[in-house]
Amino acid sequence: MANAQNSAILLIGANSVQPDSPPHSLAGIVSFSAPCILMVLHFSVGSKTSVPKNYQHVLSLVFAVKEINENPKILTNISLGFHIYDSFTDARVTQQNTLKLLSGSKRMVPNFNCDQQSNLIAVIGGLDPDFSVQMATLLDLYKIPQIAYCAFAPVINIKTQLPSFYRMVPNEAYQFKGITQLLLHFQWKWVGIVTADDEVGETFGQTLMKMLYQQGICTAFHEKTPVMSHTFQMVNSYEFIRIKAKFINNSNVKVLVVYAELHTRAWLILYFYIHSFLEGIPVMPIGKVWIMTAQWDFSLESMQRNIDIQVFDGAFSFAIHSNEVPEFSKFLQCLHPNSEKGDDFIRLFWEKAFGCFFSDSQISESNDFLISDSNDHCTGQEKLDQLPGLMFEMSMTGQSYSIYNAVHATAHALHKMHTFRSRLGTMMDRVRFGPADFHAWQLHPTLRSFSFNNSIGDTVFFDENRELGAGFDITNWVTFPNQSFLRVKVGRMDPQALPGQEFIINGEAITWHSMFNQALPIAICNDNCYPGNSRKKKEGEPFCCYDCIPCPDGKISDRKDADDCFKCPEHQFPNRNKDQCLPRSLNFLSFQEPLGITLTVLALFFSLLTALVLGVFIKNKDTPIVKANNRDLTYSLLLTLSLCFLCSLLFMGQPQRATCYLRQTAFGLIFSVAVSCVLAKTFTVVLAFMATKPGSRMRKWVGKKIAISVLSGCSLIQVAICAVWLCTAPPFPDVDMHSLAQEIIVECNEGSVLMLLCVLGYLGFLALVSFTVAFQVRKLPDSFNEAKFITFSMLVFCSVWLSFIPAYLSTKGKSMVAVEIFSILASSAGLLGCIFSPKCYIIILRPDLNSKDQLMKRK
Template sequence: MVLFVASVLVLLVQVVCKSPSVQRPTSQPLPIVHKYYQSGDLLIAGIVSHLFKFSDAVKFEECPSPSASDSLVYISRSYTYHAAMELLSTKGRFIPNYKCDNQNNLVAVLGGPKSNVCLYMAHILCIYKTPQLLYGSAPVLNNKKEAIFLYKMFPSWANENIGIMKLLLYFRWIWVGVIYVDNEHGQQFAQKVLPVFSERGVCFDFVTNFPAVTFSSYFPEMVEGNNDLTKLVMGSTAKAVVVHGEIQTIIVLRIMLRVAEFKEIPMRTKAKVWILTAQMDFTSTELQRSWDLDFIHGALSFAIHSREVVGFGQFLRERDPASEKEDGFIGDFWKQAFGCSLPSITKAITDEPVCTGEEKLESLPGSVFEMSMTGHSYSIYTAVYVVAHAVHAMYSSMLKHRALADGGRNQLLRQQRWQFHEFLKRVSFNSSAGDLVSFDENVEIAVGFDIINWVTFPNKSFLRAKVGRMDPKAPKDKVFTIHEDGIIWPHMFNQVQPLSLCNDRCLSGYSKRKKEEKPFCCYDCLPCPEGKISNLEDTSDCFRCPEDQYPNTNQDLCLQKRISFLSYEEPLGISLASSALSFSFMTASVLGIFIKNQDTPIVKANNRNLSYILLVSLLLSFLCALLFIGRPEKVSCLLRQITFGIIFSVAVSCVLAKTIIVVLAFIATKPVSRIRNWVGKQLAYSIVLSCSFIQTTICTVWLITSPPFPDFDKHSMTEEMILKCNEGSVAMFYCVLGYLGFLATVSFTVAFLGRKLPDSFNEAKFITFSMLVFCNVWLTFVPTYLSTKGKYTVAVEIFSILASSAGLLGCIFFPKFYIIVVRPELNIKGQITKRLNERI
């Protein structure tokens, strides 16, 4: 009961029009557009008319009924000032700044829905410290003293701007157009908010403002003013267009789209997703009543978060203009909505139809009147309760402190207006719709926004479907929510989410490159460089696959690399292994033949024990090649190079010893030569042991400092990971090869100097050929080894081992093997001595 009494004491004012007592100046043309009223208008009018029955403390300033040619709400600064001053005057008498009674004290004012109306209103009412609850766009006030008296029933613009940005980024609409109303809010949006959008990756095809609409603008002039705007917007490739406006902006937007039809702009360019701000709402003109509503189908708009108010539909259905004698507004509304005049106001008008009284609001199409509560209506509804709760709190406070004297109601109304602000700021309650209502530190209502999807129907009705929410008070991951599956898109998109891009997306396998002299979101698509991929659309740069993967042909996916090594299962491995075994068998056969014929002159010539050691080392060299085939393991990697180095050093040392013995033997045959004391087995063994010891020392240092180990080479081959033996120390590896090369060079040099010695007695010429083959093989090995990759590197090393070993076997032992097996008659001392004497 207390709340009801408090609500009766509230003074509600919709300051969007002039007072009935003020006459329009005849020097200015009549306006030509009239807004169809919303449910919020009837809400205020209904509350006012009901309160008139209980109290004289309520005043409602309204516009007079416009003439038949009128079609725009007549808004003028001077008339708004006049209406505001009337609120402060004695009822029925307009005397500025004078009030002769104490019965009707102003408690608060509800203002809206346009920001300029609220601004003009604030200039007057703030002087008197009157609380003003704004249910529409709040004005930008640089005067802080005036701003403290404004209570914004619409949430913060800043939160709405964040919601717009999140919506664009969610659908990846980064190529958009922007149209804004040319007022302070619109200019701030263009100058301060859009740069923030750009920082987050949104760029703009165009940013422009609506042409100014004044009460002197006739419809043809409005069409002409929209002509350039229509060409700009409809010719844009942007599919998403942000419209930052106020409640009447939808009228101008419809005119712009109507112009596009008359200009025969191709329909494909008309496919736009309009993103509307919460301060906008569906309004229409009498001229636009017959226009279709397809323009708004699929649009997304923000709206103050609201819930269905129980009983509101019933309240609208019960509105009866005949019984609302105190409500002058409803007659004007009835005339505009139903095209007829109430009997009470048609006395002087004979050419207009008279309403029957059977007209029902629910029969009106949605383009004329909505039966549901809109965002503006909900703000008005909340504002009424805010004032009522604040008055109740003030009344309760007075009772608590026993401050009520006789005539308590009058005492309440005589409270200073500035005292009422403290109660308004502290208001906090749950509305009948279940929402918590309170103001934040900026005196703005602390609620979020609903995201609305507009769906139109052929019968000129439409549906506002909630498809998302922007709630600043929610947890971080739920501040912005959207139900994409519930969105109905404009017809031309065939229910496929539209793309709003400067150009087609770069597919995976391509990267973006900015176009010169174009916005940053306009780019060319270039294929990824070799070795790199991009697995997402619109990537700024390509990237390399992990080391164990490689790009596919389309360069949009990484594939697992195969592990590669020279195995026994593949043809190359089988061929090399077969060759090694074949040469091993041949070497073993030669060794067997030599052992069997060890007492023959050709075997005994030039130290047969060195021949045995050389043959054994060659046999081991051939078998050593098998260590290089198969999966590299820790043990096999250690044995490969070390075994190869030591065995080959023994073989080359034997060749060197043979060469030196041959040369010294011929020198020792001279009578005066002292060298014969050196020729013998001890010299040969010393040469082999000393030369092999040096190589063994090098290999031992190698093992201690940096031994070989299994390793993956992930970079040499594109599609393979090479499992190989890492040499550990490359320097030590080339030291081993270098030492072998040194021994081979010395052997070749000594053999070359003794090449003219008799063939039947010595091996100098054969050793020269064998060392020539050996040196050529290993000189060719180094560049070939460095230029090959993968398992072929190992194959080169195996081939060099086999080739050099085969060269030694063939050049040194094949002639002797031929004589022993094929020409045994030559393998006698007489034949050798005879041929020697013939030579000498």
């Protein structure tokens, strides 16, 4: 009975089980004193020479029938009975037994019911989806409900093609979603899939791979195992086993999702057994995280007793939601191999589970290589709770719980229909209906619409797809060296839960494989790309395999495995590691910083120095050297230069609307007045020289008129330009977010660049004219020829501003402002020093030269 698949069939009849029931019948366990409803379990055991752990499925059916028959609140005066059929994991046998069931006798008579006392109402079966469909195809012709507990539906469309087919398991879509959520929860992005090499396995693999791809999870491989019939043909193919063993064992994939139906389970166990034999060593922990589907269970038969199940330590499996049924353990403890009449399974189970034999055993002399020799006699006093979980479990498994609920569902549906008919019969003054009045097709409306609470309080109902309206438990398997294990519920996939709470996992309750040292396993194709890098797909590899590329300048990534780097918001900038955005500071020339303090001190110093020079000139206003070349122009020039130094302060501090208005316009006007004064002084020198010639008509121009005319005329032109600028496109405060990576430049937007160029261009024109005129008359004879000093001062002035242009264009932010302030101070200091330092030297240090006689001598 290797790796038995359980298929259950509920049969409704008028009396108890027939004496000539099929082999392995459990007839006679329930006694009947009233009309009964007969239930039949179709149970696939395969071979008599091995013991299925799934024998518990039979016992769960017996327990459920016993529980219902002893309950006076349900199906009063009606008892339940059952049949057990053996399909031997063979499709032909399954079909034959189904036809026998429909015929109502041991003899198969298609389309005839030879047992008129037996009225088949419903069927429970089975664990294998293919066998379930084979039975459903026949049962559906008679509209007999079949409640299967196969974990996955077959490939065909059950809802439309088999309208009488029900499943006491949730929709597999929830299991797909649960597997995906489990992988995402632990950030496992590199997984392998193992399925059987058949149509159902292919459908499972393709569906799961599609869902994983949508969630960014890569499938490293999809390994297909041979089906059962082919597996045993390959037992002697050592090379085949060796190749498969090395592939899984040496793969860098740490997480394997296994479609754990019969064939795949058998192949995995065979793989570990043969691999251990070939290598000549015990099976070593291979350090994998196994994620099994709901069909998974530890069930090792005789040939597999020596397998080290710790290979599967820390595995996860999805299980049909179940709860502990306390009375079931007590029921199992009361079992005895000699107490159950009609149960041919229990003695066979007893011998193989406890490694003993009864004196009248039919298999004690078998020479089957799968059976371990034993000379021990079975006493019947052996205890089921002493068996390891690999052979038998005292707690109800998920499949047994489904059978238990299937029996109760059918009984409650019958009870509801029987109660309704009894009430209807009372209202019509007719006799109450009995079991013979029930027909299979009449059970469908009740099954599709009802719900009930079983004995432990779980709500059971079928959804619109005729599937169990429940979810899956997530079980963590903890194994021990003595081949015992624990099932630990660590989570659940519950579609009925509130949004956001469908998937729940308790990480603290999980036990990982010993090779992981109880740390969370990592399942990725390559190392994570840490913040500051982005992923670049490797050519020819799945999308989960990638290289890590540092983020380019100006971009960051602030999480692992970022697909791309992104720019920081405008008010922030990337840090050095390019994994975080930092706030950008404001960039402007402040009065508090060292550069601002230095320039402020220089501006105030030169302004004060100019004021002192003006004071010296005013004090010595009647001396010849002060009176020379129009002292009013000298006073005006000194006053203007003092303002030139002070106007540089407008460029410091955070730009405001008022300072932006005044910066360039004040600079342009003041410097235009200063250069106009220099130009007027130059013209004065020229006119004075020309007026000394006999008969010259220029004498009438000598005086204040020409100086005032030049000064006012040149200045008014600049005033007009500035007025047009301020009226059309005045400057305003602005910010530059792009020039500097880590700072925001707070600046004055000049409004109209053309008008700024006009202001500067006109100022440059005045300087060039002044320099040209002064250069032409620098050698004219005079008592104190100021033209040579004006020439040198204008040369300094023009040099400063010519060098200012490239420096200004190559800098940004406060550095650019500092360059302009420095140019203002340097050019103003050049005018002050070149024109007035020689005069101050004579006035202060050589007053003896500041006389008319000395000037005449020099002339």
